Amino acid sequence: MTLPEVHLVGASRAEALRLAPIALAMREQGTLSAVLLAAGPDPAAVDATYAAFGLTPKITMPTGDDPAEALRRFDALWAGRTPAAVVVRDFLAAGLAAHWRRIPIMQIDAGRRSSDVTPVATDADRRLLAQVTTLHLAATPLAAMNLLDERVVAGDVLLTGGTAADAARALAGRREEAPVRSRRLVVVGADAAPVVAALRPLTVRFGDLEVLALGGELPSALRAALLAEAYVVITADEDLTEEALAAGAPVFVLGNAGAYAEAIHAGSARLVGPDPATVAVKMAGLLAGRVHRDTMVAGGNPYGDGLAAQRVAQATAALLGHGQFPDPMPARPVAGATR
Structure with missing residues (x-):
């Protein structure tokens, strides 16, 4: 029997990282044929x-940075090879092309909002994508509430958790090991590069401190290993935070508090502001005593429980008439276990 074909559209490294566990879950469940697309400018x-x-x-399709050209290419693809459903994250062009072809759209990480609606902001695309999405798969209760506030029908929203946690689990058994360090590692995202110089004096004050600027070209497995080893990560990037x-x-x-509300509320993330000198002062306080860092770790990960990919795969199959919809992600405890 031919399984229904579902296209998972990745247009960036961050999207591919979150789609890969879903493809693995679909393969494991055996009710859908997952077709991965490598799209976007790279x-x-x-x-x-x-x-x-x-x-x-199975499909590689460069779409560049022009949304109109990307939409045209997806439309041409799906005119000749129409999937039973499409899974997207933030790629609006793919969502619109699927909508116009009457293809059901599953949006993962649905409902993420940063309160930034300027013309160049991702939030604008996210809100537009929500208007054509068939099933909204939210990572957190707050994201689900955002959708309900925007008048999305409650029955079209499912709390699945985010699949970054699933990806971290999957990569743990595959990843290239990071170099063994006896020092405390502070990882600084590429978006926060000016902070690096401000932290250098701390490596003298705290002899066991190492500051590493995270390059954008690192292999995913090595990147995951470095994050797992990090004493703390400094970034303004939503994806790297998650x-x-x-x-x-x-x-x-370092960014807008609206994009990190769940993690800040849990205590696992702290908003420190963009000024490098301020970041250095806050970092010195965190390094002064282990209890400060352990308190943050105890906040846990509010964005997923490692089972989101299974829920997404099951929900997609159910939408297509194969089995039952999964139960939503259980309510998260107030604090997680320490590392």
């Missing part, structure tokens, strides 16, 4: 991320 990076999970995309928390590392976030 499909080679998407392909490399899939490869870290032992997966190979991936660090999934790996068990607390985070100093």
Whole structure:
């Protein structure tokens, strides 16, 4: 029997990281045929991320940075090879093309909002994508509430958790081991590079401190290993924040508090502001006593429990008439276990 074909569209490394566990879950459940797409301006990076999970995309389609051209290419693809459903994250062009072809759309990480609705902000695309999504798969209760506030029908929203936690678990058994360090490792995201210089004096004050600027070209498995080893991660990037928390590392976030509300509320992330000198002062306080860092770790990861990919795969199959919808992700305890 031919299984229903579901296209999982990755247009960035971050999207591919979150889609790969879903493809593995669909393969394991055996009710759907997962077809991975490597799209976006750099499909080679998407392909490399899939490869870290032992997966190979069946369709590679460079779409560049032009949304109109991306939409045209997806429309042409799905005119000749129409899937039973499409799974997307933030890629609006893919969502619109699927909508116009009357293909059911599953959006993972649905309902994420940063309160930034400027014309260049991702939030604008996320809100537009929500208008055409068939089933909204939210990572957190707050994200689900955002959708309900935007008048999305409650029955079209399912709390699944985010799949970054699933990815961290899957990569743990595959990853290339990071170098063994006897020092406390502070990982600084590429978006927060100016902070590195401000932290250098702390490496003298705290002799066991190492500061590492995270490059964008690192293999996914090595990147995951470094995050798992990190004493703390400093970034303004939503995706890196979620991936660090999934790996068990607390985070100093430099950006809009709206994008990190769940982690800040849990205590596993702290908003420290963008000024490098301020970050250095806050970091000195965190390094002064282990209890401060352990308190953050105890906040846990509010973005998933490691079972989100299974729920997404099951929900997609149920939407297509194969089995029952999964139960939503259980309510999260107030504090997680320490590392």
